[in-house]
Amino acid sequence: MSxxxxxxxxxxxxxxxxxxxxxxSELERxxxxxxxxxxxxxxxxxxxxxxxxxxxxxxxxxxxxxxLLGMPWAAYIQAMRxxxxxxxxxxxxxxxxxxxxDDKVAGV
Amino acid sequence: xxLVFAGICSHAPGITGRAAMADAALREPLYAxxxxxxEQLLATHPDALVVVAAEHxxxxxxxxxxxxxxxxxxxxxxxxxxxxxxxxxxxxxxxxAALSNRLIQEVxxxxxxxxxxxxxxxxxxxxxxNFLTPNYDLPVIPVNINCQGPPLxxxxxxxxxxxALRRAADSVTERIALVGTGGISHWPATPDSGKxxxxxxxxxxxxxxxxxxxxxLSYSDRDTYRDAGQGGFEIRTFISVAAAARGRGHLQHxxxxxxxxxxxxxxVMDVAA
Numbered sequence: 001m002s003x004x005x006x007x008x009x010x011x012x013x014x015x016x017x018x019x020x021x022x023x024x025s026e027l028e029r030x031x032x033x034x035x036x037x038x039x040x041x042x043x044x045x046x047x048x049x050x051x052x053x054x055x056x057x058x059x060x061x062x063x064x065x066x067x068l069l070g071m072p073w074a075a076y077i078q079a080m081r082x083x084x085x086x087x088x089x090x091x092x093x094x095x096x097x098x099x100x101x102d103d104k105v106a107g108v
Numbered sequence: 109x110x111l112v113f114a115g116i117c118s119h120a121p122g123i124t125g126r127a128a129m130a131d132a133a134l135r136e137p138l139y140a141x142x143x144x145x146x147e148q149l150l151a152t153h154p155d156a157l158v159v160v161a162a163e164h165x166x167x168x169x170x171x172x173x174x175x176x177x178x179x180x181x182x183x184x185x186x187x188x189x190x191x192x193x194x195x196x197x198x199x200x201x202x203x204x205a206a207l208s209n210r211l212i213q214e215v216x217x218x219x220x221x222x223x224x225x226x227x228x229x230x231x232x233x234x235x236x237x238n239f240l241t242p243n244y245d246l247p248v249i250p251v252n253i254n255c256q257g258p259p260l261x262x263x264x265x266x267x268x269x270x271x272a273l274r275r276a277a278d279s280v281t282e283r284i285a286l287v288g289t290g291g292i293s294h295w296p297a298t299p300d301s302g303k304x305x306x307x308x309x310x311x312x313x314x315x316x317x318x319x320x321x322x323x324x325l326s327y328s329d330r331d332t333y334r335d336a337g338q339g340g341f342e343i344r345t346f347i348s349v350a351a352a353a354r355g356r357g358h359l360q361h362x363x364x365x366x367x368x369x370x371x372x373x374x375x376v377m378d379v380a381a
Contacts, residue, residue: 004170011169015188015228059297060164060256067193073126080299094258094338099300106302106366108129 003056003092005034009044010052010061013068020068049076050083056092074108111277112152113285114353115145115376116316116346117240119161120296121231122368124195124238129367141361141374142239148376149240154285156204156247157240158211158273160349161232161289162255162342167224174222175261176269178215179250180208186229186237194231196238201229204247207282211249214276219269236289253348255290255341263325266344270351277352288349290342293335294370300337302366308335309362309371312343316375317357319350339370355380 009031013019022030031041043051047069052062066076081101090096099105127135149157166188168174184201187194208223215221227250229237237248251273253266261269277284292312293305315323324347332340350357355378364371 007170011165015166053298058165058256063297064189064193067190073122073129077299077301084299094333095298097299098295098337099303103299104302105300106369108302108367 002035002037002040005036006040006052006055007057007061009034010057010065014061014064049079051087053080054083054087054090056090058093059095077108111274111286111352111379112154112283113149114349114379116288116349117142117145117236117374118370118372119232119235119289120368120370121189121194121235123235123372125193126367127195130365134363134365138361138363138365138372139239144360145374145376146240149285152285153283154246155282156207156249157285157287158249158251159233159236159287159289160251160253160345162345163230163232163252164256166228166230168252168254170257173254173257175254175265176219177222177224177252178208178212179203179227180205180212180223181225181227184227184229184248184250187234188228188230194234196234199244201237201244202247203249207280208249210280211276214279215272219272232289236287240287253344255344260329260341261344263327263344263347266347267321267325267351270348273348274352286349286352288345290345291339292343292371292373293337294339295337296339296369301369303337304364304366304371305336306364306371313359313362313373313375316346316350317359319354319356324350349377353377353379
């Protein structure tokens, strides 16, 4: 469990264009800078927003990474639901899911 | 001179970023409420606007997280988010480093506060500024209370910080306006986004309007998390404004707008002696 490191990666890529560039050009070398589990590393490498959500990433970090990956708002929300459906409840942090899969409280 | 204006408002990024997804019948009255607040703010002829926000890992992270921070620069930049995502263009916002320095020194008499000579504004400040000072022609002094990364400062410390801001504002020759941004109940950036506990919001706002210190400080973080979500932790900014203004509040707008993820709030507070 290295949620801090996972979130540090998100913090870095959200605010630093050079990290964004390296994510595209030198992914493995970039990820070597963080002490990540294989599951975390794979989730980042695949841009698996649903799994990153389940791993406990703070949504204020995750939603910008999702935007960086080109995901519209509705797709970002659905990716988190899909992540919970596939991997189970959020495992850490305070950004858990309390609504049901089909609640769609904001219509998306 | 003194504190000349106090208010609170919502700062959710959807308010600008997802404007096109909202029902205009809900959106436009909110925008009008911000405009009214802008007029009230400008009518007090402030020399600087202190914005107490709860930022979201734009500048501060869990490697070194201050409970309280105040900017001390002559200019700031924002938004840090993708301008196309937030629908607010990147710009430079004027600050006032010398004024910040004097305010910080007075705050420090009672509350240990971090200072920052660099600060990239996120939606917590940019969304309010987009409506309150859209021309970016009023010096802004950014203030942050950590409401994101637990452990969080206790509510009574947010109150003490507000008292310190008031004392600091009253100690300088400039006319100071104060706006707290955030809240209220919301579950942002999760699949719950759009869930709003209106009853809880209205009770919080009733306590804020009557400036009921004991009632405002009686929330536990456990109860807030259960009833108002992780976004509810941002009541700290509203509490600090009540402590600073000391007066009675006036709720000018409260309408839940799920696609904006919050009960959209605009309120002002009399500045009492």
